[in-house]
Each structure stands twice: as structure tokens, then as C-alpha cells.
Amino acid sequence: MDNYDMSAQEILLEEIKHQPEPVLREVLHYLRFLTRQREDEVWADVRPTREVEQEVLEILDSK
Numbered sequence: 001m002d003n004y005d006m007s008a009q010e011i012l013l014e015e016i017k018h019q020p021e022p023v024l025r026e027v028l029h030y031l032r033f034l035t036r037q038r039e040d041e042v043w044a045d046v047r048p049t050r051e052v053e054q055e056v057l058e059i060l061d062s063k
Contacts, residue, residue, distance in 0.1 A: 003011055016024065048056075 006014070016027070019027070
């Protein structure tokens with residue numbers, strides 16, 4: 001089967017079958033990192049900025 005006829009998932013699964021364990025662990029860690037990064041980007045617009053967090057800390061410290 002040609003790679004052009006396969007989905008990205010199918011290509012990855014085929015490639016993974018031929019990799020040694022250390023490479024698989026590295027790929028797994030990187031995949032988890034990318035997943036966390038994407039989740040963080042989704043929430044970035046509703047999270048307070050560092051400036052807002054600093055202002056809150058200053059207010060709390062002054063009490």
C-alpha cells in the first residue's frame with residue numbers, strides 16, 4: 001500500500017512497528033508534550049496573564 005493511500009494514523013502505526021523501545025518511549029513523551037501544549041493553547045485566552053497574576057499577588061501581599 002502506498003503512503004498516499006494511508007491516513008497519518010496508519011502510517012505512524014506502521015512506522016512504530018519497526019522502532020526499538022527507546023525510540024518508542026521518546027515518541028510517546030513527545031506525543032504527550034504536544035497534547036499538553038495543544039490543551040494549554042485552547043485555554044490560553046481564558047487564563048489570567050502573568051501581569052494579572054502579579055497584580056493579584058501584590059494585592060494579597062498588601063493585606
